[in-house]
Amino acid sequence: MTEIFKTPSQSITTITELMIPSYANFGGKVHGGIILSLMDKVAYACASKHSAAYCVTVAVDGVEFLSPVEVGELVSLTAAVHFVGNTTMIVGIQVESLQPRTGLVKHTNSCYFTMAAKDENGKLIQVPGLKIETREDLIHFCEGKSIRENSKTNRALLENDMQHLNLNEQVHFCDQERCLIQIQD
Numbered sequence: 001m002t003e004i005f006k007t008p009s010q011s012i013t014t015i016t017e018l019m020i021p022s023y024a025n026f027g028g029k030v031h032g033g034i035i036l037s038l039m040d041k042v043a044y045a046c047a048s049k050h051s052a053a054y055c056v057t058v059a060v061d062g063v064e065f066l067s068p069v070e071v072g073e074l075v076s077l078t079a080a081v082h083f084v085g086n087t088t089m090i091v092g093i094q095v096e097s098l099q100p101r102t103g104l105v106k107h108t109n110s111c112y113f114t115m116a117a118k119d120e121n122g123k124l125i126q127v128p129g130l131k132i133e134t135r136e137d138l139i140h141f142c143e144g145k146s147i148r149e150n151s152k153t154n155r156a157l158l159e160n161d162m163q164h165l166n167l168n169e170q171v172h173f174c175d176q177e178r179c180l181i182q183i184q185d
């Protein structure tokens with residue numbers, strides 16, 4: 001069977017949403033969770049277009065809120081497939097916020113969602129390969145590959161650290177940290 005390849009441009013997706021007062025927190029800024037939910041939505045739209053399948057969110061890497069988003073701003077989220085594995089896709093998301101009256105645009109966030117494609121029985125399925133046609137696509141592909149490898153390495157390191165955790169040693173390890181250890185057993 002011939003393998004299917006698709007370009008990132010075939011699934012690139014942008015959504016724009018007005019930030020309304022009910023999205024705000026007590027400080028008057030938009031809740032981070034609202035932006036996260038929009039990121040999940042746009043990642044889903046992009047991944048399901050690439051895979052032509054139902055997708056689930058597997059992991060999120062690199063979420064940082066670089067500047068606050070205000071009520072009244074128009075937030076645009078652009079998602080593009082950066083990298084594909086066998087059953088998963090790494091979708092890169094760029095978030096910008098536009099103040100319509102002044103025209104000021106802020107880059108508020110970039111991050112990476114790993115999305116897996118599943119069939120109607122919930123079984124993981126292979127996704128189309130990625131056809132790279134531009135230098136930018138190639139940079140994105142390398143970025144996605146690094147994200148996947150670093151994230152795997154970090155998970156393995158953490159698991160190893162936790163398996164070999166010796167609480168007596170950890171007390172000294174935490175000496176210089178801002179915690180007060182008073183365990184009573």
Ligand SMILES: CC(C)(COP(=O)(O)OP(=O)(O)OC[C@H]1O[C@@H](n2cnc3c(N)ncnc32)[C@H](O)[C@@H]1OP(=O)(O)O)[C@@H](O)C(=O)NCCC(=O)NCCS
Nearest residue numbers: 056057058059084085086087088089114116124148151155
């Ligand atoms: C994530 C999930 C698909 C992994 O299933 P699994 O059978 O353990 O998967 P495998 O170990 O065979 O890995 C399958 C793929 O997931 C990737 N993967 C698994 N865990 C991962 C993680 N923590 N981070 C990134 N990728 C991960 C693997 O690299 C592999 O990718 P590839 O096929 O592109 O090479 C499964 O645990 C799942 O369905 N989770 C629930 C997802 C969901 O419902 N999300 C919505 C939350 S409300």
